[in-house]
Amino acid sequence: MQKDIDSKLNAKNIKPTAMRQLVLQVLTKQSTAISLPELENKFEKADKATLYRTLKTFEKNKLIHSIDDGTGSIKYALCKDSCECHPDDLHVHFLCTHCNQTYCLNDISVPNINLPSSFSLESVNMVVKGICSVCSK
Amino acid sequence: MQKDIDSKLNAKNIKPTAMRQLVLQVLTKQSTAISLPELENKFEKADKATLYRTLKTFEKNKLIHSIDDGTGSIKYALCKDSCECHPDDLHVHFLCTHCNQTYCLNDISVPNINLPSSFSLESVNMVVKGICSVCSK
């Protein structure tokens, strides 16, 4: 729904340009995280830099979050409505070594870690690798 | 000790060439993980490709392990003697956002995760970001 798209953009204070609407549409359809190169391929003809800056804008305004799954390209996924990208919102990600898809395990929050003394914690990146439910059939 | 260097290489079935001795020396002196570009800088004049292949050999033979801390360059650190790079040997890594150093927290093993059904686990990458003990003084 175009309405939903625009209101989501508005809710995060992002001006709803044509490009941004299209990108958000792709992200919404997506059930797994997507990288910039993958996003490029979803369009017949689109400029990498524009898509790049669109993703950066989305990320800055907390519409999406980025995931470094170690594959060499950063992936992006929609934040939950409730998400503020605070430490509390951190969840585990899963990379399937078979299909290369990256899943947000939104229900699995990153476990607490007791750091050595005088180490302070800012954020945690936790990526589990294995075989996803689709590929394990 | 040159003796130690060679015996370590031998123990992992790596032929002790001059280059490999030098690289292992650097790695041994190092208290934090080091990247390929950083390793390059430790030498007056050394070929990137050779260093690259040296690291790959070391990693394949489980003398070192690699760490993707999200900074854009893979870092490498010596394995503990006991390490076989099995899931059991997995430990947490710490990236200081101030000095950009990456630490092996060898004593902190990666916590267990209960994956959704029909997801299977192969390995886990867990990187904690924050301020290290040196920088928090």
Added chain:
DNA sequence: ATAATCTTTGCAACCCAGTTGCATGAACTT
């Protein structure tokens, strides 16, 4: 409405870590 200003877009160029091909050189085998 027009002009001035700010934002977004498209294109090209660049950066940099990582990687590969290939030829030379060193070290073992026969």
Added chain:
DNA sequence: AAGTTCATGCAACTGGGTTGCAAAGATTAT
């Protein structure tokens, strides 16, 4: 000594990410 295997050095390339800059579009002030 000749042949084979392995290691090294150099150069070239890849691919994701990033930036400069000018044109186009949208917003605001006059």
